[in-house]
Amino acid sequence: MNSFCKVWINGKEMEVDPERKLLDVLRNDCKCKSVKDGCSEGACGTCTVLIDGKAVKACVQKMGRLEGKRILTVEGFSQWEKEVSHS
Numbered sequence: 001m002n003s004f005c006k007v008w009i010n011g012k013e014m015e016v017d018p019e020r021k022l023l024d025v026l027r028n029d030c031k032c033k034s035v036k037d038g039c040s041e042g043a044c045g046t047c048t049v050l051i052d053g054k055a056v057k058a059c060v061q062k063m064g065r066l067e068g069k070r071i072l073t074v075e076g077f078s079q080w081e082k083e084v085s086h087s
């Protein structure tokens with residue numbers, strides 16, 4: 001079993017401890033502050049990100065289940081995506 005799992009966060013390849021939670025990696029390693037910790041139990045949705053294009057709550061995702069996945073936060077949006085999301 002690998003001691004790290006490989007994911008892509010906002011287009012950047014990363015290797016992380018599979019036991020860590022996605023929300024922790026996003027906020028503390030990637031400095032993605034658009035992703036908030038509102039309840040830590042999958043109820044409020046303030047931690048929602050896109051994983052392979054699907055909306056998922058980051059606070060209930062362990063990195064070990066995300067091997068090979070592409071994770072996108074608001075910080076990884078293109079300029080056009082940022083503009084249309086604010087209109």
Ligand code: FES
Pocket residue numbers: 036037038039040041042043044045046047048057058059060
């Ligand atoms: S922090 Fe509330 S659903 Fe994730």
